[in-house]
Amino acid sequence: MAGAAGHFGGTNKAGGRVGTRDPRWMRWGLTMVAVVFLAVMLILPLVIVFATAFSKGWAGFAAAIAESESWSAIKLTLLAAVVSVPLNLVFGVAAAWAISKFEFRGKNLLITVIDLPFSVSPIIAGMLFVLLFGAHGWLGPWLAARDIKIIFAVPGIVLATVFVTVPFVARELIPLMQAQGREEEEAALSLGASGWQAFFRVTIPNIKWGLIYGVILCNARALGEFGAVSVVSGHIQGVTNTMPLQIEILYNEYKFVPAFAMASLLVLMALLTLVVKHGIEWRAARSHAQTVDETVGVAATA
């Protein structure tokens, strides 16, 4: 950062070195502020989570995870992610495709609706489901008569997770697909490709990095969602507690090692997600550079 600033100052002759180049103490001071801030706000809490989780060694950590209620919370969280991510993948691609490649009435409304889960507080999302499926909700009596449980049961948890993760894939794809326009698809169609062929051979390869990125974000939120899920959970131990809910319960029961063991597991999942994301960004950048090279190469030979 400091290097870049120095370089910039050096080349900008018109403004003069002194005017644009920050004094040494300021550069160092600002850098230190940033580093200290990062350390205190991000690194230290992470260290504390892991230190507490392993404060009774590996055995304590393993015993905490192996406890049946914690284990069922892990399974429920994974289930919620495993259901909501593919659903939102399909929905997100379909919505982004419709929005970016076609003109239709109500398009802006659709964009707004997709954004809704971003803009409302998760507790409202949860309450919405209670109002809809609760015993006295709109569909409650109908569901009760058929003995279908949604709220305070696993389906409610999954639904709430799907709801809060709806925007991630679509929001990632819409600007990308809009920027790409529809010329390539039109070209494919004019060369005789079917709609599906154009979609799988042209659209998907063009958006694949954005798509994967959206899926990763969606997955991260699905694993970590607390608010909406808390409202519809009913907190039945061993049945409707997800990992974030179980962490809160364990903490409130003064079981700090198990609470932080679960927390560290969740953090690990998040870190893994970020590592994958980083790898994908790196690959995306490389493949982008490659295509640019190829295009330049083709243009040069032509």
Added chain:
Amino acid sequence: MIRHSIARGIVLSGIAALLISGSGAAQAQTTTLLNVSYDPTREFYEEYNPRFAEYWKGKTGKAVEIRQSHGGAGKQARAVIDGLEADVVTLALAYDIDAISELAKLLPPDWQSRLPHNSCPYTSTIVFLVRKGNPKGVKDWNDLIKPGVSVITPNPKTSGGARWNYLAAWGYALKHNNNDEGKAREFVAAMFKNVPVLDTGARGSTTTFAQRGIGDVFLSWENEALLVLKEFGTDKFEIVAPSLSILAEPPVTLVDKFADKHGTREAAQAYLEYLYSDVGQELAAKHFYRPRNTEVLAKVESQFPKIELFTIDAMFGGWQKAQKTHFAEGGVFDQIYKR
């Protein structure tokens, strides 16, 4: 290639979902009871449940598994009304169960006469938990309205314990002001001016006070206060017994509609009755509830501070009336907390 891997991903995840959800249905042979309870009973029921399962197995040969749900009592009652299918509820105060009866008609209105002692197998009271050495010199309720004394209590709107706190303070003020309601109101208003945070449940407040170190006095369930001493050590906190407090009666009852729907009435009823047995009473005492059984109580009496206790019926004319006057929308609590 991408098409295949996406399709495969969806199929695989579908299978995984089926497997995970299917594993729950396989154990349908054992009776499962859901006990929806309030915050500070976690440790008690955690120990009571296996003891009851053992007893039930010996008596009937049937296996029973008890699931727990804990939270602020008001919030828990709300969840049952919204369709959380509890076989039994063990909440912090009678009004929350009245609400379930009134709003959702899940149990008869006379539920409280179905079990001995007003359906309250154990009682408790409200005491003060202060930091070691009692640096602010808190001795009784009138110390809580002094400026600079920070008081921790959960929100009476969502927490049963907090409603007991509030009524205990009100009762004390009435008694010391010749039953002057206006003076009592001023007293409680002044006390709530000293409250910096209102958590939704008793356990949240305990964490605020004990873990986060906020506040000078924590108005607490007696059992919760004794638990804190046990968990955090007597070198950090101490209990102050006020001159007067309220007899807190946390009731239990069967949720008829859900128990009948699940076919668990028999086991659920036995689950509640077993709370009155020597085993249940001794466990309650072990977790710092005051047992109803006088013989069991005599054995553990020394662990409880001696406090003069009044009942809600004598001082406030019962929960229905107290709820309507103090905690209903626009009631006295709303009025004093707004200012």
